[in-house]
Amino acid sequence: MENNNWPESGDFVVCSVKDVTDFGAYTTLEEYGGKEGFIHISEIKAGWVKYVRDHVREGQKIVCKVLNVDSSRRHIDLSLKDVNEHQKRAKIQDWKNEQKATKWLQFVSEETATGEEELQTVIHQLLDQFGSLYAAFEEAAISGADAFTEIEMKDSLLDSLVQTGQNNIKLPFVDIAGFVDLTCYLPDGIEAIRTALDAASKVKEEETKIDMSYTGAPRYRIKVIAPDYKKAEAVLKRAADIAIDTIEQLGGKGEFHRHNDTVKA
Structure with missing residues (x-):
């Protein structure tokens, strides 16, 4: 650094x-x-x-x-x-975390054969966006490559940075899932469903991640990873509401189910 x-x-x-x-x-x-x-x-x-x-x-x-x-x-x-004692402990922990992150980034640069000049450029960008290298690796653990869309770096460096963050940082997160049934019998019904799912997947909340997956017609799974259940539930509901509102605006129907085992077949 x-x-x-x-x-x-x-x-x-x-x-x-x-x-x-x-x-x-x-x-x-x-x-x-x-x-x-x-x-x-x-x-x-x-x-x-x-x-x-x-x-x-x-x-x-x-x-x-x-x-x-x-x-x-x-x-x-x-x-x-x-x-005071609290400030001392917090600062020491931050310092130790940054030391670890510096070592991780050195490993990433060696693994990807990244030169010193290129590495320094990436470091400056990471510090500008995240405030610290450790925070950058935390974001990698949470959001993967999506955390670095505003930073220019070669693909191999990005992949290694994300993998290193996910391998080394174990954050106290919860993940929950819900299901939406989306149907649309219009000629462009499949495209309408895709639009609804895409809109739901774009729900953004700090420190959360949304994954959408197909489980079998007409059901789609919404998985939310968040720091706590309250935030996870709020994001899940918002994503489901957006999917349902979107499909209904496009001439289809939608229904949300929180737990798979309580859903009618």
Whole structure:
């Protein structure tokens, strides 16, 4: 990843303590190419601090909050006391996730013989769209190749990225299914059914995926994968309603069934 970027005031950053002095501690920022930051003794801990070494030591990994950045002087002021335990745990987890994602992307580039320049171009696009590499792999696990329609990359790279995300990220998702019976006896009835299914499949909701499949005339299965049952049920109902509304507008009929075993033959 590129290291010419700088953190912003208010960001939480993972640091390695480099040098401890009587008036504070010098650190290197793990996510920013080892740029140096400084924690003044007044920002070590709330209250009076007699010895900085009682609170931090060389080689220690800590999470700090960025107070000020002066890129012209290459200086970053940090605070340790402004980070609570929850923020620390969340930041450490994000950092670990991004380290894993960086390794996965390196594997993808080697597997697809992707050059460094091409890889950096893709990295910039992924960061712009998803905010982090790990989030990009999460989207790959959720939505497959559909998550990357706005990013230009060769097919082999796309396939490897999606496969790697799906192999490595196991998200807490539920999947449910319902069924729609769609009939249309007009001369263009088959095309009307296709139109209805296509409209239903285009229902979009964050972190959800819809699959449509044929189970036997006149029944079609709608499968929804979502983070929780409430969202899954809402998306399933919306997709079914759209399929039914569309087929009825085109001169056919539609009916929704939530569970296959309760549907009349």
